[in-house]
Amino acid sequence: MDALLARHRKETRDLQSRITQKKKAATKKTRKGVNDECAALEAELSERHAAEIAELTADTADPADTPDDLLTANEQPNTPTASNPADTPTPQPVATPARKPNRQKARLARRAAEAEEAAAQARAEAASLPDLRARERAALQDAFKARGLVEREVRADGHCLYAAVADQLPLVGLKPRIEATVGYRLVRRTAAEYIARHGGEFEGFLEEPLTEYVRKVGETGEWGGQLELLALAKAYGVDICVLDGDGSVHEIEGPEKGAEGKKIWLAYYRHGFGLGEHYNSLRKA
Structure with a gap:
Protein backbone atom coordinates (compact mmCIF):
# COMPACT_ATOMS: atom_id res chain seq x y z
CA MET A 1 0.00 0.00 0.00
CA ALA A 61 -5.62 -13.15 0.86
CA ASP A 62 -3.01 -14.02 3.52
CA PRO A 63 -0.89 -17.22 3.49
CA ALA A 64 -1.22 -17.34 7.28
CA ASP A 65 -4.92 -18.04 6.82
CA THR A 66 -4.38 -21.11 4.63
CA PRO A 67 -5.94 -24.12 6.40
CA ASP A 68 -3.70 -27.03 7.29
CA ASP A 69 -5.48 -29.45 4.97
CA LEU A 70 -4.32 -27.36 1.97
CA LEU A 71 -0.65 -27.82 2.83
CA THR A 72 1.28 -30.15 0.57
CA ALA A 73 2.64 -33.41 1.77
CA ASN A 74 6.11 -31.90 2.07
CA GLU A 75 4.74 -29.19 4.31
CA GLN A 76 2.89 -31.57 6.68
CA PRO A 77 4.44 -31.95 10.14
CA ASN A 78 6.28 -35.23 10.89
CA THR A 79 3.87 -37.86 12.24
CA PRO A 80 4.57 -41.41 13.30
CA THR A 81 3.74 -44.10 10.76
CA ALA A 82 2.22 -47.40 11.71
CA SER A 83 0.68 -50.26 9.89
CA ASN A 84 -2.06 -50.38 12.49
CA PRO A 85 -4.54 -47.57 12.12
CA ALA A 86 -5.10 -47.71 15.85
CA ASP A 87 -1.51 -46.56 16.38
CA THR A 88 -2.12 -43.37 14.32
CA PRO A 89 -2.83 -40.43 16.62
CA THR A 90 -6.09 -38.63 16.06
CA PRO A 91 -5.39 -35.10 14.73
CA GLN A 92 -6.68 -32.42 17.04
CA PRO A 93 -8.29 -29.26 15.64
CA VAL A 94 -6.09 -26.18 15.88
CA ALA A 95 -7.82 -22.96 16.84
CA THR A 96 -7.04 -20.19 14.34
CA PRO A 97 -6.71 -16.80 16.00
CA ALA A 98 -9.16 -14.18 14.75
CA ARG A 99 -7.57 -11.75 12.28
CA LYS A 100 -7.53 -8.13 13.32
CA PRO A 101 -9.13 -5.73 10.85
CA ASN A 102 -6.63 -3.78 8.76
CA LEU A 129 -26.24 25.09 -13.45
CA PRO A 130 -27.83 27.26 -16.15
CA ASP A 131 -26.14 27.31 -19.54
CA LEU A 132 -24.98 30.94 -19.47
CA ARG A 133 -23.48 30.74 -22.94
CA ALA A 134 -26.69 29.49 -24.56
CA ARG A 135 -28.79 32.01 -22.63
CA GLU A 136 -26.56 34.92 -23.68
CA ARG A 137 -26.48 33.79 -27.31
CA ALA A 138 -30.29 33.53 -27.46
CA ALA A 139 -30.75 36.99 -25.91
CA LEU A 140 -28.34 38.58 -28.38
CA GLN A 141 -29.92 36.86 -31.37
CA ASP A 142 -33.31 38.27 -30.32
CA ALA A 143 -31.75 41.73 -29.93
CA PHE A 144 -30.14 41.49 -33.38
CA LYS A 145 -33.48 40.70 -35.01
CA ALA A 146 -35.30 43.45 -33.13
CA ARG A 147 -32.78 46.05 -34.30
CA GLY A 148 -32.28 44.75 -37.84
CA LEU A 149 -28.65 43.79 -37.30
CA VAL A 150 -26.51 40.90 -38.43
CA GLU A 151 -23.35 39.76 -36.73
CA ARG A 152 -19.92 39.47 -38.27
CA GLU A 153 -17.58 37.48 -36.07
CA VAL A 154 -13.97 38.49 -35.58
CA ARG A 155 -11.19 36.31 -34.27
CA ALA A 156 -11.39 35.63 -30.53
CA ASP A 157 -8.06 37.00 -29.36
CA GLY A 158 -6.78 40.06 -27.50
CA HIS A 159 -7.41 42.24 -30.56
CA CYS A 160 -11.14 41.54 -30.96
CA LEU A 161 -12.35 45.02 -29.89
CA TYR A 162 -9.99 46.74 -32.33
CA ALA A 163 -10.73 44.29 -35.15
CA ALA A 164 -14.49 44.81 -34.70
CA VAL A 165 -14.04 48.60 -34.85
CA ALA A 166 -11.80 48.22 -37.93
CA ASP A 167 -14.61 46.24 -39.60
CA GLN A 168 -17.10 49.04 -38.79
CA LEU A 169 -15.09 52.03 -39.97
CA PRO A 170 -15.74 51.60 -43.73
CA LEU A 171 -19.49 51.67 -42.99
CA VAL A 172 -19.21 55.27 -41.77
CA GLY A 173 -16.79 56.45 -44.44
CA LEU A 174 -13.62 55.94 -42.40
CA LYS A 175 -12.09 53.02 -44.25
CA PRO A 176 -8.71 52.03 -42.77
CA ARG A 177 -5.67 52.39 -44.96
CA ILE A 178 -5.06 48.64 -44.67
CA GLU A 179 -7.26 45.57 -44.95
CA ALA A 180 -9.82 45.25 -42.15
CA THR A 181 -8.61 41.78 -41.13
CA VAL A 182 -5.34 43.35 -39.98
CA GLY A 183 -6.73 46.84 -39.50
CA TYR A 184 -6.78 46.30 -35.75
CA ARG A 185 -3.14 47.42 -35.73
CA LEU A 186 -4.05 50.84 -37.07
CA VAL A 187 -7.02 51.06 -34.68
CA ARG A 188 -4.77 50.13 -31.75
CA ARG A 189 -2.29 52.87 -32.65
CA THR A 190 -5.10 55.37 -33.00
CA ALA A 191 -6.39 54.56 -29.50
CA ALA A 192 -2.89 54.68 -28.01
CA GLU A 193 -2.09 58.03 -29.63
CA TYR A 194 -5.35 59.59 -28.45
CA ILE A 195 -4.82 58.42 -24.86
CA ALA A 196 -1.24 59.72 -24.93
CA ARG A 197 -2.36 63.16 -26.20
CA HIS A 198 -5.23 63.42 -23.70
CA GLY A 199 -3.62 61.75 -20.69
CA GLY A 200 -5.42 63.98 -18.22
CA GLU A 201 -8.76 62.40 -19.22
CA PHE A 202 -7.52 58.87 -18.53
CA GLU A 203 -4.85 58.92 -15.81
CA GLY A 204 -7.40 58.92 -12.99
CA PHE A 205 -8.66 55.50 -14.16
CA LEU A 206 -5.25 53.86 -14.53
CA GLU A 207 -3.38 51.67 -12.04
CA GLU A 208 -0.04 52.11 -13.81
CA PRO A 209 1.94 54.94 -15.39
CA LEU A 210 0.37 56.50 -18.48
CA THR A 211 3.37 55.75 -20.69
CA GLU A 212 3.29 52.04 -19.84
CA TYR A 213 -0.47 51.87 -20.41
CA VAL A 214 -0.11 53.58 -23.80
CA ARG A 215 2.62 51.14 -24.77
CA LYS A 216 0.41 48.14 -23.96
CA VAL A 217 -2.52 49.55 -25.95
CA GLY A 218 -0.41 50.31 -29.01
CA GLU A 219 2.11 47.50 -29.11
CA THR A 220 0.80 44.38 -27.31
CA GLY A 221 -2.19 42.02 -27.38
CA GLU A 222 -3.68 43.57 -24.22
CA TRP A 223 -7.50 43.39 -24.26
CA GLY A 224 -9.40 46.59 -24.87
CA GLY A 225 -12.30 47.86 -22.77
CA GLN A 226 -14.26 50.95 -21.80
CA LEU A 227 -11.34 53.39 -21.87
CA GLU A 228 -10.24 52.26 -25.32
CA LEU A 229 -13.80 52.51 -26.65
CA LEU A 230 -14.00 56.08 -25.35
CA ALA A 231 -10.66 56.96 -26.95
CA LEU A 232 -11.73 55.50 -30.31
CA ALA A 233 -15.11 57.26 -30.24
CA LYS A 234 -13.35 60.60 -29.69
CA ALA A 235 -10.51 59.92 -32.14
CA TYR A 236 -12.76 58.83 -35.02
CA GLY A 237 -15.65 61.17 -34.19
CA VAL A 238 -18.27 58.41 -33.97
CA ASP A 239 -20.78 57.10 -31.46
CA ILE A 240 -20.04 53.48 -30.51
CA CYS A 241 -23.12 51.44 -29.56
CA VAL A 242 -22.34 48.24 -27.67
CA LEU A 243 -25.17 45.66 -27.57
CA ASP A 244 -24.79 43.70 -24.33
CA GLY A 245 -25.62 40.06 -23.65
CA ASP A 246 -28.81 41.04 -21.79
CA GLY A 247 -30.12 42.99 -24.81
CA SER A 248 -29.29 46.44 -23.41
CA VAL A 249 -27.32 49.04 -25.39
CA HIS A 250 -24.42 51.00 -23.93
CA GLU A 251 -23.53 54.04 -26.03
CA ILE A 252 -20.12 55.74 -25.97
CA GLU A 253 -20.53 59.21 -27.37
CA GLY A 254 -18.09 60.80 -29.79
CA PRO A 255 -17.35 64.53 -29.98
CA GLU A 256 -20.52 65.13 -32.02
CA LYS A 257 -23.28 62.95 -30.61
CA GLY A 258 -25.82 61.78 -33.11
CA ALA A 259 -23.89 62.91 -36.18
CA GLU A 260 -25.58 61.50 -39.28
CA GLY A 261 -24.08 58.15 -40.28
CA LYS A 262 -21.41 58.30 -37.58
CA LYS A 263 -22.60 55.44 -35.43
CA ILE A 264 -21.03 51.99 -35.24
CA TRP A 265 -22.36 48.86 -33.54
CA LEU A 266 -20.56 46.14 -31.58
CA ALA A 267 -21.82 43.00 -29.83
CA TYR A 268 -20.36 42.29 -26.40
CA TYR A 269 -20.15 38.75 -24.97
CA ARG A 270 -19.31 37.74 -21.42
CA HIS A 271 -19.84 33.97 -21.74
CA GLY A 272 -20.11 33.18 -25.45
CA PHE A 273 -16.42 32.56 -26.06
CA GLY A 274 -14.03 30.29 -24.21
CA LEU A 275 -11.51 32.93 -23.16
CA GLY A 276 -13.99 35.36 -21.64
CA GLU A 277 -15.08 38.79 -22.86
CA HIS A 278 -15.35 39.25 -26.61
CA TYR A 279 -16.52 41.83 -29.17
CA ASN A 280 -18.02 41.20 -32.63
CA SER A 281 -18.99 43.63 -35.38
CA LEU A 282 -22.68 44.31 -36.15
CA ARG A 283 -24.03 45.50 -39.49
CA LYS A 284 -27.43 46.45 -40.79
CA ALA A 285 -29.31 43.46 -42.14
Missing part, protein backbone atom coordinates in the same frame (compact mmCIF):
# COMPACT_ATOMS: atom_id res chain seq x y z
CA ASP A 2 2.84 2.41 0.82
CA ALA A 3 4.39 1.79 -2.58
CA LEU A 4 1.04 2.32 -4.32
CA LEU A 5 0.40 5.62 -2.51
CA ALA A 6 3.92 6.82 -3.31
CA ARG A 7 3.34 6.09 -7.00
CA HIS A 8 -0.01 7.89 -6.87
CA ARG A 9 1.64 10.97 -5.39
CA LYS A 10 4.30 10.97 -8.10
CA GLU A 11 1.72 10.55 -10.88
CA THR A 12 -0.33 13.41 -9.41
CA ARG A 13 2.72 15.69 -9.33
CA ASP A 14 3.65 14.75 -12.89
CA LEU A 15 0.11 15.43 -14.11
CA GLN A 16 -0.01 18.83 -12.38
CA SER A 17 3.29 19.71 -14.07
CA ARG A 18 1.86 18.71 -17.48
CA ILE A 19 -1.31 20.69 -16.85
CA THR A 20 0.69 23.78 -15.88
CA GLN A 21 2.71 23.57 -19.10
CA LYS A 22 -0.43 23.08 -21.21
CA LYS A 23 -2.16 26.10 -19.64
CA LYS A 24 0.92 28.29 -20.09
CA ALA A 25 1.11 27.36 -23.76
CA ALA A 26 -2.63 27.90 -24.36
CA THR A 27 -3.77 30.86 -26.43
CA LYS A 28 -7.00 32.75 -26.00
CA LYS A 29 -8.53 30.67 -28.77
CA THR A 30 -7.47 27.29 -27.36
CA ARG A 31 -7.76 27.93 -23.61
CA LYS A 32 -11.23 26.42 -23.17
CA GLY A 33 -10.24 23.22 -24.96
CA VAL A 34 -7.07 22.99 -22.88
CA ASN A 35 -9.04 23.50 -19.64
CA ASP A 36 -11.51 20.75 -20.64
CA GLU A 37 -8.64 18.40 -21.53
CA CYS A 38 -6.90 19.08 -18.19
CA ALA A 39 -10.09 18.46 -16.24
CA ALA A 40 -10.58 15.16 -18.08
CA LEU A 41 -7.00 14.10 -17.33
CA GLU A 42 -7.43 14.89 -13.63
CA ALA A 43 -10.73 12.99 -13.46
CA GLU A 44 -9.25 9.97 -15.27
CA LEU A 45 -6.23 9.86 -12.92
CA SER A 46 -8.43 10.23 -9.83
CA GLU A 47 -10.73 7.38 -10.95
CA ARG A 48 -7.78 5.12 -11.72
CA HIS A 49 -6.19 5.80 -8.34
CA ALA A 50 -9.45 5.09 -6.55
CA ALA A 51 -9.85 1.82 -8.48
CA GLU A 52 -6.31 0.69 -7.67
CA ILE A 53 -6.77 1.46 -3.97
CA ALA A 54 -10.08 -0.40 -3.92
CA GLU A 55 -8.55 -3.39 -5.71
CA LEU A 56 -5.66 -3.57 -3.26
CA THR A 57 -8.01 -3.15 -0.30
CA ALA A 58 -10.22 -5.98 -1.55
CA ASP A 59 -7.24 -8.33 -1.89
CA THR A 60 -7.20 -9.78 1.64
CA ARG A 103 -7.28 -0.18 9.80
CA GLN A 104 -5.11 1.37 7.11
CA LYS A 105 -6.91 -0.44 4.30
CA ALA A 106 -10.29 0.45 5.75
CA ARG A 107 -9.27 4.10 6.07
CA LEU A 108 -8.01 4.26 2.48
CA ALA A 109 -11.14 2.60 1.18
CA ARG A 110 -13.27 5.09 3.09
CA ARG A 111 -11.30 8.01 1.67
CA ALA A 112 -11.62 6.66 -1.87
CA ALA A 113 -15.38 6.31 -1.43
CA GLU A 114 -15.64 9.85 -0.04
CA ALA A 115 -13.62 11.24 -2.97
CA GLU A 116 -15.83 9.47 -5.49
CA GLU A 117 -18.95 10.72 -3.73
CA ALA A 118 -17.62 14.31 -3.78
CA ALA A 119 -16.78 14.03 -7.48
CA ALA A 120 -20.26 12.70 -8.27
CA GLN A 121 -21.84 15.54 -6.29
CA ALA A 122 -19.71 18.12 -8.15
CA ARG A 123 -20.77 16.65 -11.50
CA ALA A 124 -24.43 16.76 -10.48
CA GLU A 125 -24.14 20.39 -9.35
CA ALA A 126 -22.42 21.38 -12.60
CA ALA A 127 -25.17 19.72 -14.63
CA SER A 128 -27.82 21.68 -12.75
Whole structure:
Protein backbone atom coordinates (compact mmCIF):
# COMPACT_ATOMS: atom_id res chain seq x y z
CA MET A 1 0.00 0.00 0.00
CA ASP A 2 2.84 2.41 0.82
CA ALA A 3 4.39 1.79 -2.58
CA LEU A 4 1.04 2.32 -4.32
CA LEU A 5 0.40 5.62 -2.51
CA ALA A 6 3.92 6.82 -3.31
CA ARG A 7 3.34 6.09 -7.00
CA HIS A 8 -0.01 7.89 -6.87
CA ARG A 9 1.64 10.97 -5.39
CA LYS A 10 4.30 10.97 -8.10
CA GLU A 11 1.72 10.55 -10.88
CA THR A 12 -0.33 13.41 -9.41
CA ARG A 13 2.72 15.69 -9.33
CA ASP A 14 3.65 14.75 -12.89
CA LEU A 15 0.11 15.43 -14.11
CA GLN A 16 -0.01 18.83 -12.38
CA SER A 17 3.29 19.71 -14.07
CA ARG A 18 1.86 18.71 -17.48
CA ILE A 19 -1.31 20.69 -16.85
CA THR A 20 0.69 23.78 -15.88
CA GLN A 21 2.71 23.57 -19.10
CA LYS A 22 -0.43 23.08 -21.21
CA LYS A 23 -2.16 26.10 -19.64
CA LYS A 24 0.92 28.29 -20.09
CA ALA A 25 1.11 27.36 -23.76
CA ALA A 26 -2.63 27.90 -24.36
CA THR A 27 -3.77 30.86 -26.43
CA LYS A 28 -7.00 32.75 -26.00
CA LYS A 29 -8.53 30.67 -28.77
CA THR A 30 -7.47 27.29 -27.36
CA ARG A 31 -7.76 27.93 -23.61
CA LYS A 32 -11.23 26.42 -23.17
CA GLY A 33 -10.24 23.22 -24.96
CA VAL A 34 -7.07 22.99 -22.88
CA ASN A 35 -9.04 23.50 -19.64
CA ASP A 36 -11.51 20.75 -20.64
CA GLU A 37 -8.64 18.40 -21.53
CA CYS A 38 -6.90 19.08 -18.19
CA ALA A 39 -10.09 18.46 -16.24
CA ALA A 40 -10.58 15.16 -18.08
CA LEU A 41 -7.00 14.10 -17.33
CA GLU A 42 -7.43 14.89 -13.63
CA ALA A 43 -10.73 12.99 -13.46
CA GLU A 44 -9.25 9.97 -15.27
CA LEU A 45 -6.23 9.86 -12.92
CA SER A 46 -8.43 10.23 -9.83
CA GLU A 47 -10.73 7.38 -10.95
CA ARG A 48 -7.78 5.12 -11.72
CA HIS A 49 -6.19 5.80 -8.34
CA ALA A 50 -9.45 5.09 -6.55
CA ALA A 51 -9.85 1.82 -8.48
CA GLU A 52 -6.31 0.69 -7.67
CA ILE A 53 -6.77 1.46 -3.97
CA ALA A 54 -10.08 -0.40 -3.92
CA GLU A 55 -8.55 -3.39 -5.71
CA LEU A 56 -5.66 -3.57 -3.26
CA THR A 57 -8.01 -3.15 -0.30
CA ALA A 58 -10.22 -5.98 -1.55
CA ASP A 59 -7.24 -8.33 -1.89
CA THR A 60 -7.20 -9.78 1.64
CA ALA A 61 -5.62 -13.15 0.86
CA ASP A 62 -3.01 -14.02 3.52
CA PRO A 63 -0.89 -17.22 3.49
CA ALA A 64 -1.22 -17.34 7.28
CA ASP A 65 -4.92 -18.04 6.82
CA THR A 66 -4.38 -21.11 4.63
CA PRO A 67 -5.94 -24.12 6.40
CA ASP A 68 -3.70 -27.03 7.29
CA ASP A 69 -5.48 -29.45 4.97
CA LEU A 70 -4.32 -27.36 1.97
CA LEU A 71 -0.65 -27.82 2.83
CA THR A 72 1.28 -30.15 0.57
CA ALA A 73 2.64 -33.41 1.77
CA ASN A 74 6.11 -31.90 2.07
CA GLU A 75 4.74 -29.19 4.31
CA GLN A 76 2.89 -31.57 6.68
CA PRO A 77 4.44 -31.95 10.14
CA ASN A 78 6.28 -35.23 10.89
CA THR A 79 3.87 -37.86 12.24
CA PRO A 80 4.57 -41.41 13.30
CA THR A 81 3.74 -44.10 10.76
CA ALA A 82 2.22 -47.40 11.71
CA SER A 83 0.68 -50.26 9.89
CA ASN A 84 -2.06 -50.38 12.49
CA PRO A 85 -4.54 -47.57 12.12
CA ALA A 86 -5.10 -47.71 15.85
CA ASP A 87 -1.51 -46.56 16.38
CA THR A 88 -2.12 -43.37 14.32
CA PRO A 89 -2.83 -40.43 16.62
CA THR A 90 -6.09 -38.63 16.06
CA PRO A 91 -5.39 -35.10 14.73
CA GLN A 92 -6.68 -32.42 17.04
CA PRO A 93 -8.29 -29.26 15.64
CA VAL A 94 -6.09 -26.18 15.88
CA ALA A 95 -7.82 -22.96 16.84
CA THR A 96 -7.04 -20.19 14.34
CA PRO A 97 -6.71 -16.80 16.00
CA ALA A 98 -9.16 -14.18 14.75
CA ARG A 99 -7.57 -11.75 12.28
CA LYS A 100 -7.53 -8.13 13.32
CA PRO A 101 -9.13 -5.73 10.85
CA ASN A 102 -6.63 -3.78 8.76
CA ARG A 103 -7.28 -0.18 9.80
CA GLN A 104 -5.11 1.37 7.11
CA LYS A 105 -6.91 -0.44 4.30
CA ALA A 106 -10.29 0.45 5.75
CA ARG A 107 -9.27 4.10 6.07
CA LEU A 108 -8.01 4.26 2.48
CA ALA A 109 -11.14 2.60 1.18
CA ARG A 110 -13.27 5.09 3.09
CA ARG A 111 -11.30 8.01 1.67
CA ALA A 112 -11.62 6.66 -1.87
CA ALA A 113 -15.38 6.31 -1.43
CA GLU A 114 -15.64 9.85 -0.04
CA ALA A 115 -13.62 11.24 -2.97
CA GLU A 116 -15.83 9.47 -5.49
CA GLU A 117 -18.95 10.72 -3.73
CA ALA A 118 -17.62 14.31 -3.78
CA ALA A 119 -16.78 14.03 -7.48
CA ALA A 120 -20.26 12.70 -8.27
CA GLN A 121 -21.84 15.54 -6.29
CA ALA A 122 -19.71 18.12 -8.15
CA ARG A 123 -20.77 16.65 -11.50
CA ALA A 124 -24.43 16.76 -10.48
CA GLU A 125 -24.14 20.39 -9.35
CA ALA A 126 -22.42 21.38 -12.60
CA ALA A 127 -25.17 19.72 -14.63
CA SER A 128 -27.82 21.68 -12.75
CA LEU A 129 -26.24 25.09 -13.45
CA PRO A 130 -27.83 27.26 -16.15
CA ASP A 131 -26.14 27.31 -19.54
CA LEU A 132 -24.98 30.94 -19.47
CA ARG A 133 -23.48 30.74 -22.94
CA ALA A 134 -26.69 29.49 -24.56
CA ARG A 135 -28.79 32.01 -22.63
CA GLU A 136 -26.56 34.92 -23.68
CA ARG A 137 -26.48 33.79 -27.31
CA ALA A 138 -30.29 33.53 -27.46
CA ALA A 139 -30.75 36.99 -25.91
CA LEU A 140 -28.34 38.58 -28.38
CA GLN A 141 -29.92 36.86 -31.37
CA ASP A 142 -33.31 38.27 -30.32
CA ALA A 143 -31.75 41.73 -29.93
CA PHE A 144 -30.14 41.49 -33.38
CA LYS A 145 -33.48 40.70 -35.01
CA ALA A 146 -35.30 43.45 -33.13
CA ARG A 147 -32.78 46.05 -34.30
CA GLY A 148 -32.28 44.75 -37.84
CA LEU A 149 -28.65 43.79 -37.30
CA VAL A 150 -26.51 40.90 -38.43
CA GLU A 151 -23.35 39.76 -36.73
CA ARG A 152 -19.92 39.47 -38.27
CA GLU A 153 -17.58 37.48 -36.07
CA VAL A 154 -13.97 38.49 -35.58
CA ARG A 155 -11.19 36.31 -34.27
CA ALA A 156 -11.39 35.63 -30.53
CA ASP A 157 -8.06 37.00 -29.36
CA GLY A 158 -6.78 40.06 -27.50
CA HIS A 159 -7.41 42.24 -30.56
CA CYS A 160 -11.14 41.54 -30.96
CA LEU A 161 -12.35 45.02 -29.89
CA TYR A 162 -9.99 46.74 -32.33
CA ALA A 163 -10.73 44.29 -35.15
CA ALA A 164 -14.49 44.81 -34.70
CA VAL A 165 -14.04 48.60 -34.85
CA ALA A 166 -11.80 48.22 -37.93
CA ASP A 167 -14.61 46.24 -39.60
CA GLN A 168 -17.10 49.04 -38.79
CA LEU A 169 -15.09 52.03 -39.97
CA PRO A 170 -15.74 51.60 -43.73
CA LEU A 171 -19.49 51.67 -42.99
CA VAL A 172 -19.21 55.27 -41.77
CA GLY A 173 -16.79 56.45 -44.44
CA LEU A 174 -13.62 55.94 -42.40
CA LYS A 175 -12.09 53.02 -44.25
CA PRO A 176 -8.71 52.03 -42.77
CA ARG A 177 -5.67 52.39 -44.96
CA ILE A 178 -5.06 48.64 -44.67
CA GLU A 179 -7.26 45.57 -44.95
CA ALA A 180 -9.82 45.25 -42.15
CA THR A 181 -8.61 41.78 -41.13
CA VAL A 182 -5.34 43.35 -39.98
CA GLY A 183 -6.73 46.84 -39.50
CA TYR A 184 -6.78 46.30 -35.75
CA ARG A 185 -3.14 47.42 -35.73
CA LEU A 186 -4.05 50.84 -37.07
CA VAL A 187 -7.02 51.06 -34.68
CA ARG A 188 -4.77 50.13 -31.75
CA ARG A 189 -2.29 52.87 -32.65
CA THR A 190 -5.10 55.37 -33.00
CA ALA A 191 -6.39 54.56 -29.50
CA ALA A 192 -2.89 54.68 -28.01
CA GLU A 193 -2.09 58.03 -29.63
CA TYR A 194 -5.35 59.59 -28.45
CA ILE A 195 -4.82 58.42 -24.86
CA ALA A 196 -1.24 59.72 -24.93
CA ARG A 197 -2.36 63.16 -26.20
CA HIS A 198 -5.23 63.42 -23.70
CA GLY A 199 -3.62 61.75 -20.69
CA GLY A 200 -5.42 63.98 -18.22
CA GLU A 201 -8.76 62.40 -19.22
CA PHE A 202 -7.52 58.87 -18.53
CA GLU A 203 -4.85 58.92 -15.81
CA GLY A 204 -7.40 58.92 -12.99
CA PHE A 205 -8.66 55.50 -14.16
CA LEU A 206 -5.25 53.86 -14.53
CA GLU A 207 -3.38 51.67 -12.04
CA GLU A 208 -0.04 52.11 -13.81
CA PRO A 209 1.94 54.94 -15.39
CA LEU A 210 0.37 56.50 -18.48
CA THR A 211 3.37 55.75 -20.69
CA GLU A 212 3.29 52.04 -19.84
CA TYR A 213 -0.47 51.87 -20.41
CA VAL A 214 -0.11 53.58 -23.80
CA ARG A 215 2.62 51.14 -24.77
CA LYS A 216 0.41 48.14 -23.96
CA VAL A 217 -2.52 49.55 -25.95
CA GLY A 218 -0.41 50.31 -29.01
CA GLU A 219 2.11 47.50 -29.11
CA THR A 220 0.80 44.38 -27.31
CA GLY A 221 -2.19 42.02 -27.38
CA GLU A 222 -3.68 43.57 -24.22
CA TRP A 223 -7.50 43.39 -24.26
CA GLY A 224 -9.40 46.59 -24.87
CA GLY A 225 -12.30 47.86 -22.77
CA GLN A 226 -14.26 50.95 -21.80
CA LEU A 227 -11.34 53.39 -21.87
CA GLU A 228 -10.24 52.26 -25.32
CA LEU A 229 -13.80 52.51 -26.65
CA LEU A 230 -14.00 56.08 -25.35
CA ALA A 231 -10.66 56.96 -26.95
CA LEU A 232 -11.73 55.50 -30.31
CA ALA A 233 -15.11 57.26 -30.24
CA LYS A 234 -13.35 60.60 -29.69
CA ALA A 235 -10.51 59.92 -32.14
CA TYR A 236 -12.76 58.83 -35.02
CA GLY A 237 -15.65 61.17 -34.19
CA VAL A 238 -18.27 58.41 -33.97
CA ASP A 239 -20.78 57.10 -31.46
CA ILE A 240 -20.04 53.48 -30.51
CA CYS A 241 -23.12 51.44 -29.56
CA VAL A 242 -22.34 48.24 -27.67
CA LEU A 243 -25.17 45.66 -27.57
CA ASP A 244 -24.79 43.70 -24.33
CA GLY A 245 -25.62 40.06 -23.65
CA ASP A 246 -28.81 41.04 -21.79
CA GLY A 247 -30.12 42.99 -24.81
CA SER A 248 -29.29 46.44 -23.41
CA VAL A 249 -27.32 49.04 -25.39
CA HIS A 250 -24.42 51.00 -23.93
CA GLU A 251 -23.53 54.04 -26.03
CA ILE A 252 -20.12 55.74 -25.97
CA GLU A 253 -20.53 59.21 -27.37
CA GLY A 254 -18.09 60.80 -29.79
CA PRO A 255 -17.35 64.53 -29.98
CA GLU A 256 -20.52 65.13 -32.02
CA LYS A 257 -23.28 62.95 -30.61
CA GLY A 258 -25.82 61.78 -33.11
CA ALA A 259 -23.89 62.91 -36.18
CA GLU A 260 -25.58 61.50 -39.28
CA GLY A 261 -24.08 58.15 -40.28
CA LYS A 262 -21.41 58.30 -37.58
CA LYS A 263 -22.60 55.44 -35.43
CA ILE A 264 -21.03 51.99 -35.24
CA TRP A 265 -22.36 48.86 -33.54
CA LEU A 266 -20.56 46.14 -31.58
CA ALA A 267 -21.82 43.00 -29.83
CA TYR A 268 -20.36 42.29 -26.40
CA TYR A 269 -20.15 38.75 -24.97
CA ARG A 270 -19.31 37.74 -21.42
CA HIS A 271 -19.84 33.97 -21.74
CA GLY A 272 -20.11 33.18 -25.45
CA PHE A 273 -16.42 32.56 -26.06
CA GLY A 274 -14.03 30.29 -24.21
CA LEU A 275 -11.51 32.93 -23.16
CA GLY A 276 -13.99 35.36 -21.64
CA GLU A 277 -15.08 38.79 -22.86
CA HIS A 278 -15.35 39.25 -26.61
CA TYR A 279 -16.52 41.83 -29.17
CA ASN A 280 -18.02 41.20 -32.63
CA SER A 281 -18.99 43.63 -35.38
CA LEU A 282 -22.68 44.31 -36.15
CA ARG A 283 -24.03 45.50 -39.49
CA LYS A 284 -27.43 46.45 -40.79
CA ALA A 285 -29.31 43.46 -42.14
